[in-house]
Amino acid sequence: xxxxxxxxxxxxxxxxxxxxxxxxxxxxxxxxxxxxxxxxxxxxxxxxxxxxxxxxxxxxxxxxxxxxxxxxxxxxxxxxxxxxxxxxxxxxxxxxxxxxxxxxxxxxxxxxxxxxxxxxxxxxxxxxxxxxxxxxxxxxxxxxxxxxxxxxxxxxxxxxxxxxxxxxxxxxxxxxxxxxx
Numbered sequence: 298x299x300x301x302x303x304x305x306x307x308x309x310x311x312x313x314x315x316x317x318x319x320x321x322x323x324x325x326x327x328x329x330x331x332x333x334x335x336x337x338x339x340x341x342x343x344x345x346x347x348x349x350x351x352x353x354x355x356x357x358x359x360x361x362x363x364x365x366x367x368x369x370x371x372x373x374x375x376x377x378x379x380x381x382x383x384x385x386x387x388x389x390x391x392x393x394x395x396x397x398x399x400x401x402x403x404x405x406x407x408x409x410x411x412x413x414x415x416x417x418x419x420x421x422x423x424x425x426x427x428x429x430x431x432x433x434x435x436x437x438x439x440x441x442x443x444x445x446x447x448x449x450x451x452x453x454x455x456x457x458x459x460x461x462x463x464x465x466x467x468x469x470x471x472x473x474x475x476x477x478x
Contacts, residue, residue, distance in 0.1 A: 314400065317381050322346055322366070323374050327397060330384070336392040339375070343367035414462050421458060425451040 383397040431437035
């Protein structure tokens with residue numbers, strides 16, 4: 298008995314994803330297509346990738362720089378991305394597939410000065426546990442703020458932290474930047 302392609306879906310293996318994203322040109326293709334409504338021509342990609350590589354405006358890219366990138370994309374990178382199922386590549390047209398969205402988790406940008414959200418929530422949980430334990434044993438006064446008030450403060454802290462994390466994640470998505478990091 299044979300399963301259809303939808304029934305036997307497998308998540309991409311980490312090693313193959315890391316190999317696919319290990320080359321900056323492939324990451325640049327993803328970035329450019331994401332910023333360009335999911336598609337681009339090979340010529341547009343070659344021009345923009347060459348500009349990013351040489352850190353200059355597209356207008357200043359030489360034909361030799363553009364040709365090197367064009368050839369590399371055409372002969373190597375786009376075929377690999379197509380084989381991985383993250384783009385549809387037909388002649389000069391390149392379009393992201395739904396599978397490309399699965400790579401977003403591997404492309405998250407974490408600012409260097411940022412603390413890990415897991416570590417942040419661990420600390421917040423420890424602080425919340427200490428406050429609630431203090432209320433339970435009577436170390437934290439409940440005269441001015443009742444026990445339910447302390448619980449509401451803890452809940453509010455988690456809610457505000459969650460909103461901050463969602464906003465930060467949206468702000469640091471790969472397609473939010475003009476030039477890929």
